[in-house]
Amino acid sequence: MHSITRFKTHAQGLEGWLAIVDGLTVGHIFMQEEPDRRIKFLDAWIHPAHRRKGIYRSLWETRWTYVSNMYSGYTVYAWCKDSSLPLLLEKGFTTGETCTYVEKKIVGNTSGPRVPVTC
């Protein structure tokens, strides 16, 4: 069985909830208040050994109760992965843009600084 603890951070408007099992944190979720009465839900993570036991759902419901009490009239949004999207759809969120992860390794410039030859 897990317990849930709310915490605040020094980053403006960023706060979160921890899921704790036997004194050890096993997961977290965050939210951030933004301008124009908007709230971003972000960074949901549950330790792999504790997944598919309803901990994310439980954190999500706790956060939702909090925003429902504190932020009536605000718009909530999130960028979801395949694993987090179903719960938000179940809760009545509508889909918007899709975002694709890309990456590239930076290759350092080995030719040294480019200086004009003057002699």
Ligand SMILES: CC(C)(COP(=O)(O)OP(=O)(O)OC[C@H]1O[C@@H](n2cnc3c(N)ncnc32)[C@H](O)[C@@H]1OP(=O)(O)O)[C@@H](O)C(=O)NCCC(=O)NCCS
């Ligand atoms: C996504 C994540 C937070 C889910 O945590 P979890 O505690 O295992 O989720 P829950 O058991 O509470 O499941 C709640 C709901 O989420 C959805 N869900 C959870 N894992 C899923 C998966 N692997 N694929 C599809 N849907 C999933 C389901 O709708 C599920 O409801 P159901 O159990 O009634 O089917 C967890 O897998 C994780 O930390 N993944 C890595 C980080 C990540 O991808 N975070 C999302 C960032 S946007």
